[in-house]
Amino acid sequence: MAISSPPAPAAGRRPGAPAPAAAARRSGPRAAGRLAPYGFVAPFFVLFAAFGLFPLLYTAYVSLHRVELQTSERMDWLGVQNYTRLFEDPFFWNALGNTFTIGVLSTVPQLLMALGLAHLLNYRLRGRTFFRVAMLMPYATSVAAATLVFAQLFGRDYGLINWLLTSVGVGPVDWQASTWASQFGVSAIVTWRWTGYNALIYLAGMQAIPGELYESAAMDGASRWQQFRHVTIPGLRPTIVFTVVVSTIGATQLFGEPLLYEGNAGGGISHQYQTLGLYMYEQGWTFFHLGRAAAVAWVMFLLIVVLALLNAAIAARRNRTDR
Amino acid sequence: MKLAKRSPLQGGPLAYAVLGAATLMFVFPFYWTLVAASRTNAELSAAVPAFTPGPNLFHNLGEALEQAAIGTALWNSLVVSGAVTVGVVLSSTLAGFAFAKLRFRGRGLLLALTIGTMMIPPQLGVIPLFMVIVKMDLQNKLPAVILPALVSAFGVFFMRQFLIQALPDELIEAGRVDGASALRIFWSIVLPVARPGMAVLGMLTFMATWNDFFWPIVALSSQNPTVQVALKSLGQGYVPDQSVVMAGTLLGTLPVLLVFALLGRQIVGGIMQGAVKG
Numbered sequence: 001m002a003i004s005s006p007p008a009p010a011a012g013r014r015p016g017a018p019a020p021a022a023a024a025r026r027s028g029p030r031a032a033g034r035l036a037p038y039g040f041v042a043p044f045f046v047l048f049a050a051f052g053l054f055p056l057l058y059t060a061y062v063s064l065h066r067v068e069l070q071t072s073e074r075m076d077w078l079g080v081q082n083y084t085r086l087f088e089d090p091f092f093w094n095a096l097g098n099t100f101t102i103g104v105l106s107t108v109p110q111l112l113m114a115l116g117l118a119h120l121l122n123y124r125l126r127g128r129t130f131f132r133v134a135m136l137m138p139y140a141t142s143v144a145a146a147t148l149v150f151a152q153l154f155g156r157d158y159g160l161i162n163w164l165l166t167s168v169g170v171g172p173v174d175w176q177a178s179t180w181a182s183q184f185g186v187s188a189i190v191t192w193r194w195t196g197y198n199a200l201i202y203l204a205g206m207q208a209i210p211g212e213l214y215e216s217a218a219m220d221g222a223s224r225w226q227q228f229r230h231v232t233i234p235g236l237r238p239t240i241v242f243t244v245v246v247s248t249i250g251a252t253q254l255f256g257e258p259l260l261y262e263g264n265a266g267g268g269i270s271h272q273y274q275t276l277g278l279y280m281y282e283q284g285w286t287f288f289h290l291g292r293a294a295a296v297a298w299v300m301f302l303l304i305v306v307l308a309l310l311n312a313a314i315a316a317r318r319n320r321t322d323r
Numbered sequence: 324m325k326l327a328k329r330s331p332l333q334g335g336p337l338a339y340a341v342l343g344a345a346t347l348m349f350v351f352p353f354y355w356t357l358v359a360a361s362r363t364n365a366e367l368s369a370a371v372p373a374f375t376p377g378p379n380l381f382h383n384l385g386e387a388l389e390q391a392a393i394g395t396a397l398w399n400s401l402v403v404s405g406a407v408t409v410g411v412v413l414s415s416t417l418a419g420f421a422f423a424k425l426r427f428r429g430r431g432l433l434l435a436l437t438i439g440t441m442m443i444p445p446q447l448g449v450i451p452l453f454m455v456i457v458k459m460d461l462q463n464k465l466p467a468v469i470l471p472a473l474v475s476a477f478g479v480f481f482m483r484q485f486l487i488q489a490l491p492d493e494l495i496e497a498g499r500v501d502g503a504s505a506l507r508i509f510w511s512i513v514l515p516v517a518r519p520g521m522a523v524l525g526m527l528t529f530m531a532t533w534n535d536f537f538w539p540i541v542a543l544s545s546q547n548p549t550v551q552v553a554l555k556s557l558g559q560g561y562v563p564d565q566s567v568v569m570a571g572t573l574l575g576t577l578p579v580l581l582v583f584a585l586l587g588r589q590i591v592g593g594i595m596q597g598a599v600k601g
Binding site for chain 2: 121
């Protein structure tokens with residue numbers, strides 16, 4: 001490559017491409033234009049392939065091997081043994097169930113509250129920027145920080161929440177050892193962090209609904225509730241589908257909250273709030289079985305694919321019945 | 324007809340009351356962190372909890388800095404988040420521009436690949452990633468958390484959506500007619516137009532990287548932690564004092580809150596913008 005004499009900007013950054021600067025000089029800007037796009041996308045795709053796509057696909061391959069954490073360069077073929085072991089492990093099914101219940105406990109109230117708050121934020125208000133920023137502050141907080149604070153608030157003996165419950169006469173709740181209470185506690189952290197974010201997404205969707213729709217609905221004598229039900233909700237449908245998909249995927253991945261709720265990978269004394277994400281981490285980094293952890297990861301991936309298809313099917317069906 | 328733009332309804336007292344209560348719920352944990360971080364452990368386990376900040380803040384902050392390497396963690400997080408933000412914003416703007424405004428073979432396929440994988444959580448690839456990092460001898464070193472995060476499918480999509488609307492085709496055409504090279508066009512025509520989008524993407528990326536949890540705790544250790552890794556050590560009982568744990572939490576959250584106090588309005592705008600376009 002001894003062609004380029006002046007330090008002309010190398011338009012096509014792809015190595016091995018026939019010196020784009022020279023080609024450009026020969027046949028005008030068109031030739032450079034043909035190669036340049038690849039130069040623009042190359043930095044992204046090279047790193048994306050290496051650190052995004054490859055690990056994802058290679059996970060499936062690793063899941064068919066015995067790989068130990070300490071000697072992770074050695075892989076012994078196992079076939080589907082990691083999977084059969086997984087499906088025989090009651091803690092796997094326990095984690096799957098917990099992921100589902102915590103997912104419902106965190107996603108449903110979160111999105112409903114977000115919808116309500118967005119509706120209120122859509123009114124003409126004093127200090128609306130204040131409300132919006134305050135609502136987004138939890139989103140800016142890390143999972144770790146939020147969980148540490150909530151773990152303190154949910155403390156059994158000295159936590160503020162139990163103090164409050166006791167002083168109104170309800171009595172303390174064991175937010176750690178009880179299955180439902182601990183799952184509620186973990187879900188509360190998720191709900192706290194994401195409600196405001198989703199409210200803003202809904203608000204953006206609401207502001208994109210044309211005002212004439214409301215005016216004509218009002219002329220037809222629709223009450224505010226009917227307007228919300230028949231104008232706002234249908235107008236928001238794509239946004240709602242988007243938030244449901246994102247929160248569901250987030251829920252299948254739940255990890256930091258249950259890990260730091262009491263600070264162990266088991267997810268409570270009897271694994272009562274251990275999620276799949278936590279179970280995967282425990283297999284890999286507590287029990288040192290990277291191969292088994294990869295099998296869990298691949299199961300989680302399939303779960304997400306199934307959920308996404310389910311979501312798409314439901315959305316398509318609702319669209320059909322509505323029209 | 325009347326004005327095309329609908330003037331929203333005036334919020335009544337009930338709207339203020341509900342929003343006020345919600346705001347209280349959202350903000351209270353921050354206040355509580357400050358309270359707990361400024362008290363002693365004994366005060367935290369008293370029969371009647373303290374509701375106002377106490378005098379012990381600086382003592383606890385000092386302890387947190389000393390016991391949990393929060394100082395190192397803050398510096399590391401700054402380095403990592405800064406490097407990742409620059410990488411993501413640059414690579415996303417380059418690729419986003421190509422997808423938005425240039426025609427080339429394979430464009431549809433590459434774009435579909437980018438969008439299709441946008442929703443797949445990176446958490447699912449951590450095991451091979453870990454094996455790669457071990458092989459490269461990068462375990463417990465900052466490049467281990469920087470390298471995999473340097474590009475983002477979401478970022479590419481975001482910049483593409485931004486540039487489709489913000490960058491008129493005529494501007495690029497004019498540059499071509501003037502005989503500017505592709506890189507020249509990018510530098511002097513695309514970049515100035517892309518700047519607002521890059522700023523939003525930068526803020527979101529910085530926050531997300533600062534708060535990233537799974538991969539850093541796998542790739543790094545408490546000897547050379549980022550803030551989240553240090554907080555994990557705190558949460559796992561390496562430091563027995565709850566008040567010190569809360570002081571560490573406060574220190575780790577403060578930088579992001581500071582950014583938020585300064586740029587909150589823009590971040591809100593960015594998220595709402597992304598929502599409409601996304």
